[in-house]
Amino acid sequence: MGFKIIILPLAEKEIDESIEFYESRSKGLGKQFLSYLKSYLKVLKTNPQLFEIKKEPYYRELTLVKFPFVIIYEILENDVVIHSVFHTSRDPQRKP
Template sequence: MVFKIKILPLAEKEIDESIQFYENRSKDLGKQFLTYLKSYLKVLKTNPELFEIKKQLRYRELTLIKFPFVIIYEIIDNEVIVYSVFHTSRNPKRKP
């Protein structure tokens, strides 16, 4: 089964800010981050159940390896709802 990915506004904002941050650090690094993130989203499209539930019996987390982020999401029917693309150096208590 292929799932539909729905990225909520908070996650969109976090992605945009991260791309801008990496672009300011090094040319094309933001583009690399986005490409890398998209590869993880493709995994979620086909296998979202692979990653364990971490919070409140429904939210799952997928940890990126190359960049310090986790994708926080939930599966509802045939849709993967992405709530946050959370930078792991931030205060974990602020994690959605």
């Protein structure tokens, strides 16, 4: 059974800004980032419990390998709620 992915507005904004940033650096890199991110979302859709709770009571983190981001999410029944796609160079105190 697959989980439903719900991307909250903050995470959507972070994704859009990251795509724009990468695209401004190199044509096609923004699309590559989005494609790569989607592959990680597929993992969360099928097995979000693979990744441990990093911040109590329920926030989990999935670190991207090729890009410096962490997907911060929680599992609510049959939904995976994406709270942030957090750039790892940002202040960790600002993580949700």
